[in-house]
Amino acid sequence: MSTEVRVPTLGESVTEATVATWFKKPGDAVAVDEMLCELETDKVTVEVPSPVAGTLSEVIAAEGETVGVGALLAHIAEGAAAAKPAAAPAPEKAPEEAKEAEPAPSAPKGDDAPSARKLMAENNIAPDSVTGTGRDGRVMKGDVLAALVAQTSPSAPAAAPAPKPAAPRQASAEDAPREERVKMSRLRQTIARRLKEAQNTAAMLTTYNEVDMTAVMDLRNQYKDLFEKKHGVKLGFMSFFTKACAHALAEVPEVNAEIDGDSVIYKRYVHMGVAVGTPNGLVVPVVRDADSKSFAQIEKDIAGYGRKAREGKLSIDDMQGGTFTISNGGVYGSLMSSPILNPPQSGILGMHKIQDRPVAINGQVVIRPMMYLALSYDHRIVDGQGAVIFLVRVKEALEDPRRLLMDL
Incomplete structure (x- = not known):
C-alpha cells in the first residue's frame, strides 16, 4: 500500500514553499513521524514528518523546487515488507548491456546539488559533460565552476559555441573558482x-x-x-x-x-x-x-x-x-x-x-x-x-x- 506525502498547511497567507533538504532518499526505511524533508517558506522552515512507517519509494519534488500547499512531495510504501519493492529497480541495471547503454554516472545526476543544476542551466552546460566529485558521482557547484574555467581557458576550441553564454564572465574567469552564487532563501x-x-x-x-x-x-x-x-x-x-x-x-x-x-x-x-x-x-x-x-x-x-x-x-x-x-x-x-x-x-x-x-x-x-x-x-x-x-x-x-x- 502506498501513502502520499503532501505539503502541509504552511500558515496564514503562506501558499508556497521551496523544498530545501531531503533527509531521506528513495529506498530508505522511515518510521512514523521521522523527518522526511524540510520546506523553506518566506517566514520559517517547516519539517515534513512521515505519516506512516515504511519505505520512501519515490520523491516527487526535488530539492530546490517550489511547491504549493497540498502538492505531492513523495510516496511511501507502507509496512516492513515495503523495503523489498524499493530494492527491485536495482536488478534492472545489473545486466552488462544495461551498463553499456546507460553511463554509470547518469543515475545520480538527478541528485546533483541544486546550486550546481542552476549554474549549469544558466550557462547552457550539459550535465553529462561535468564530472561529479560528490558522493556517488554527484555534481557539486565547484565541479561546474571548474568546467566553466576550462571552457574559457586558451586550450578550449575557439569555435566552440558553449563558452558564449559565459562571455560576460570571461574577464573574471580566473576568480570564478573563488566565488559562489547561492540563491537567496525565501x-x-x-x-x-x-x-x-x-x-x-x-x-x-x-x-x-x-x-x-x-x-x-x-x-x-x-x-x-x-x-x-x-x-x-x-x-x-x-x-x-x-x-x-x-x-x-x-x-x-x-x-x-x-x-x-x-x-x-x-x-x-x-x-x-x-x-x-x-x-x-x-x-x-x-x-x-x-x-x-x-x-x-x-x-x-x-x-x-x-x-x-x-x-x-x-x-x-x-x-x-x-x-x-x-x-x-x-x-x-x-x-x-x-x-x-x-x-x-x-x-x-x-x-x-x-x-x-x-x-x-x-x-x-x-x-x-x-x-x-x-x-x-x-x-x-x-x-x-x-x-x-x-x-x-x-x-x-x-x-x-x-x-x-x-x-x-
Missing part, C-alpha cells in the same frame, strides 16, 4: 522585500536618546539569583525594555498603531515583536499581551523563542500579529544604528551596546553605563512630538524602574 527574499517596502512606503524617521542603565543593572544584579531560583529563567534586560515600551505605548498609542488604507488602526493591546538573529536571517517572534505579563513570563517567552530560533523550530504563528518591535543590536556590539520598520507596524526601538561613558550628574562628571536608544517611526501617523515623548518615557522607566511597578 526568508532572505522576504526580509529584503519587506525592508525595501518599509523604506518605499512609510515616511520613516528616527529619533535618538540615551539611557543611564545604572538602576536596571543594580536591580538585576541584586535579584537575578533569587529570580532564577524562583522562576527557572534568567533575568535579562529585555523584560525591562519590554515593560518600559508597553508603558510608553499606552501614553503614545499612535506608535502602537498601523495604517490600513485611509484608516488608522489603534491596538488596545501590545504584542511585542523581539528581533532574533538566526543563521538564516532575522526573524521576529512575538510576545503576546506583553503589557499584561510579568517580568518572569516575558523572560520565559523570550528564552523559549530563542531556543526555537536556534533549532529552526519557530512556527509562523510565533511571528504573526506583532504591534511594535524591539531590536537589540547591542548584543553584536552596535553602538548606534537606525532600525528599519517592520511593516505594517509604525514603530521599532533599537537597543545598543552598554558602554561606560563620562556624564554630568548634579554638576559632577561621573562614569556611568550608558546606552543609546533609537526609535524609528512612521511619520505619516506619528508626529515628532509623540515619538520624542515615547522615547523619553522609555528612558524614564529604565532610569527609575520603580515607575514600572507604580504604573507611572
Whole structure:
C-alpha cells in the first residue's frame, strides 16, 4: 500500500514553499513521524514528518523546487515488507548491456546539488559533460565552476559555441573558482522585500536618546539569583525594555498603531515583536499581551523563542500579529544604528551596546553605563512630538524602574 506525502498547511497567507533538504532518499526505511524533508517558506522552515512507517519509494519534488500547499512531495510504501519493492529497480541495471547503454554516472545526476543544476542551466552546460566529485558521482557547484574555467581557458576550441553564454564572465574567469552564487532563501527574499517596502512606503524617521542603565543593572544584579531560583529563567534586560515600551505605548498609542488604507488602526493591546538573529536571517517572534505579563513570563517567552530560533523550530504563528518591535543590536556590539520598520507596524526601538561613558550628574562628571536608544517611526501617523515623548518615557522607566511597578 502506498501513502502520499503532501505539503502541509504552511500558515496564514503562506501558499508556497521551496523544498530545501531531503533527509531521506528513495529506498530508505522511515518510521512514523521521522523527518522526511524540510520546506523553506518566506517566514520559517517547516519539517515534513512521515505519516506512516515504511519505505520512501519515490520523491516527487526535488530539492530546490517550489511547491504549493497540498502538492505531492513523495510516496511511501507502507509496512516492513515495503523495503523489498524499493530494492527491485536495482536488478534492472545489473545486466552488462544495461551498463553499456546507460553511463554509470547518469543515475545520480538527478541528485546533483541544486546550486550546481542552476549554474549549469544558466550557462547552457550539459550535465553529462561535468564530472561529479560528490558522493556517488554527484555534481557539486565547484565541479561546474571548474568546467566553466576550462571552457574559457586558451586550450578550449575557439569555435566552440558553449563558452558564449559565459562571455560576460570571461574577464573574471580566473576568480570564478573563488566565488559562489547561492540563491537567496525565501526568508532572505522576504526580509529584503519587506525592508525595501518599509523604506518605499512609510515616511520613516528616527529619533535618538540615551539611557543611564545604572538602576536596571543594580536591580538585576541584586535579584537575578533569587529570580532564577524562583522562576527557572534568567533575568535579562529585555523584560525591562519590554515593560518600559508597553508603558510608553499606552501614553503614545499612535506608535502602537498601523495604517490600513485611509484608516488608522489603534491596538488596545501590545504584542511585542523581539528581533532574533538566526543563521538564516532575522526573524521576529512575538510576545503576546506583553503589557499584561510579568517580568518572569516575558523572560520565559523570550528564552523559549530563542531556543526555537536556534533549532529552526519557530512556527509562523510565533511571528504573526506583532504591534511594535524591539531590536537589540547591542548584543553584536552596535553602538548606534537606525532600525528599519517592520511593516505594517509604525514603530521599532533599537537597543545598543552598554558602554561606560563620562556624564554630568548634579554638576559632577561621573562614569556611568550608558546606552543609546533609537526609535524609528512612521511619520505619516506619528508626529515628532509623540515619538520624542515615547522615547523619553522609555528612558524614564529604565532610569527609575520603580515607575514600572507604580504604573507611572
